[in-house]
Amino acid sequence: MTLNLDADFLQRRPANHRPLTPLNFLLRAADVFPDRVAIIHGQERRTWRQYAHRCRQLASALMRSGIRRGEAVAILAPNTPAMLEAHFGVPMAGALLNTLNIRLDAAAIAFILTHCEAKVFLVDKEFSGVARAALAQMETKPLVIDIEDALGEGGERIGQYTYEEFIQQGRTEDPIYWPEDEFEAITLNYTSGTTGNPKGVLYHHRGAYLIALGQLLHHKMDADSVYLWTLPMFHCNGWCFSWAVAAVGGTHVCLRKVVADQIFEAIETHGVTHLCGAPTVLGMLIDSAAGAGRTLTRPVAVMTAGAAPPAAVLKETEALGFRVRHVYGSTELHSVTTLCDWHREWDHLPPDERSRKMARQGVRTAVTDAMIVADPITLEPVPHNGAAIGEVMFRGSIGMKGYLKNPAATEEAFAGGWYHTGDLAVVHEDGYIEIKDRSKDIIISGGENISSIEIEDVLFKHPAVSYAAVIAMKNERWGERPCAFVELKPGFAGGVTEKELLEFCRAALAKFKVPDRVILGPIERTATGKVQKFKLRQLVQDSEQNT
Structure with missing residues (x-):
């Protein structure tokens, strides 16, 4: 006899099934660790009770301003308390959080805000200039709210409210939005466009919940963990640590800029245990x-x-x-x-x-x-x-x-x-x-595949090399040949030549893998540390056309 495991009384019900969502992490932390410090930002300290209170205020203020389920709320800010609050407060209103790369130009920001039909735009004052220029390019403009951070530098008010004025309109007793389906969208992350406009990647509550727990497991974090924000929160929602730290009731240490001295100082001052980058x-x-x-x-x-x-x-x-x-x-x-x-x-x-x-x-x-x-x-x-x-x-x-x-x-x-x-x-x-x-960066030279990463690995071993990026450049005989861009460590500029670096490569690589050229100088990288190699390929192409 086969067991009937699909009987009516064995179906889903509120008591045994709820959609997975990271929103629960914050509420639990506020219940279990209400007086533990949740956020450190300069001289500012916020407990988990205060953090949850402000997130609920933000959610309520958004809903009272007319935000509806599935509408986008964009934020242009570095790693600050407001950014952490947005990661819970926006989805608690049923809205879609869109975190913007702070290095984008006005045209890219305008494209994203228009593409996702943003209804609200939170802007850190330090980035008011580029935000204002982006808004000028839009036909339909969102409600703009200024984030005034004491550690920010410069900027001006361009919005209807300050962030503090806006969240004071919210009420913590107002009900928050809970997803009816864990596959509902929670955030929107735009990928870097390499050949055209960026694509908007939609995250769901289930994925955010699972990745957050996976991060805690593999990064070995618990309630005593102190997490330093060296990774941009706008990148994959800070690899979902924006939610994960709440699951264990750890402590966030905010960092507006990634500066080595500030990182070492934070590690010693705040007892930092974990970071990413x-x-x-x-x-x-x-x-x-x-x-x-x-x-x-x-x-x-x-x-x-x-x-x-x-x-x-x-x-x-x-x-x-x-x-x-x-x-x-x-x-x-x-x-x-x-x-x-x-x-x-x-x-x-x-x-x-x-x-x-x-x-x-x-x-x-x-x-x-x-x-x-x-x-x-x-x-x-x-x-x-x-x-x-x-x-x-x-x-x-x-x-x-x-x-x-x-x-x-x-x-x-x-x-x-x-x-x-x-x-x-x-x-x-x-x-x-x-x-x-x-797949687009593999170098095919004379029918042989050459890994740019393998050559970069060799260059990084040279004591003078701070960073290296290798691309394919066109070659009439071989189709493609490697070309290396090299950034030298401080103190080595002028002391290391292209010839020396090529000889270094010859000692470690097969002859056909040795670059034909080494270009010395600073290498532009994105806020997440990636090199957009299509720009380097364009530089080589332009230099060849001008010779």
């Missing part, structure tokens, strides 16, 4: 520590991603006293999807070998259902031999809802039932993946 942030800490002769007095866990970190950078970061956790993911997957999960037996490996293992992107996280490295057309997985290259693909509950108003791009991204990352990787015998390149 791109490899460029690690490089900044390494350079600052070397100049000041400093190391950490106690271990600090750092989660790094955003670009493949060179093994040399990981090695030097560990030497300072940081415990590095290398992760990988994408905006379309609510941020982190894999990590280089560490094995105790690796602790005893020589430092260089440890760093090489740590530089791999690793295995899927506990909340990532499935990952393959496969042929993007046939979906046939590559062998686990560390040599065969395929595209990294994912499926599961952490995938985005899709791209706002862009069905064609959504279908392309999810072709064959998998999310296609566009990243090319190998799988090692132990099942750990290692990214070799973006």
Whole structure:
């Protein structure tokens, strides 16, 4: 006899099923840790009770101003208390939070505000100039609210209310919005446009909830954790740590700008235990520590991603006293999807070998259902031999809802039932993946594939190199050849030549992989530490046309 597990009395009901949402994290923290410090910002301190109170005020003020379910509320601000409050207060009103990159120009901001039909625009006064220019380009303008932060620099009021005036219109006793379905949208994150306008990635409550818990598990955080905001909250909602810290009742330490001295000062002053950042942030800490002769007095866990970190950078970061956790993911997957999960037996490996293992992107996280490295057309997985290259693909509950108003791009991204990352990787015998390149960045020279990441890794080992980026440049004979852009550490400018760096590469790379050119100078990066290589390719193309 088969058990009837689908009987009427065994169905979903309020007592046994509610949509997953990170909004619960804040309310729990306020109940369990009401008087614990939730937010540190300069001299300002807010407890979890105060934080939850202000989020409920923001939600109420938004609803009383006419905001309805699914309407967009945009915010242009650095890592401040207002940004943290928006991550709960906006979805508590049923609205869609759109966090804007503070490095965008006016045209890009105007495009995004128009594309998502933003009804409210929260603007940190320091960015009032670019915000005003963006609003001037819009036909239909949102309600503008000025965030006046005591640690901000310059700017002017351009809105109808200040942030404090606006939230005072709200009432904490007003009911908050709860999603009826956990697949409802919670935030909207725009990807960097490389060939056209950015795409709006829609996050859902379920994905945000799961990623937040996964971050706590893999970053090993608890109620005593003090999280320093070196990662922009506008990027994947701060890899969902904007919600995760509330789940354990830890402490947020806000940081308006990523400055090495301020990071080290915050670590010592506030007892910081955890932070995140791109490899460029690690490089900044390494350079600052070397100049000041400093190391950490106690271990600090750092989660790094955003670009493949060179093994040399990981090695030097560990030497300072940081415990590095290398992760990988994408905006379309609510941020982190894999990590280089560490094995105790690796602790005893020589430092260089440890760093090489740590530089791999690793295995899927506990909340990532499935990952393959496969042929993007046939979906046939590559062998686990560390040599065969395929595209990294994912499926599961952490995938985005899709791209706002862009069905064609959504279908392309999810072709064959998998999310296609566009990243090319190998799988090692132990099942750990290692990214070799973006599909659009792989260099095909004389029929041979050359990994730009492999060349960058070699350049990073040179003691004078602070940052390196390698691209393909056109070549009549070979089709494409590598070209390296190199940024030198302070004090080395003028002391290292292109010839010296090429000789350094020849000693470590096969002859056909050695760059044809090395261009010395500063390398522009995004706020999340990524190099937009299409801009470097354009620079090379322009220089060739002018010669």
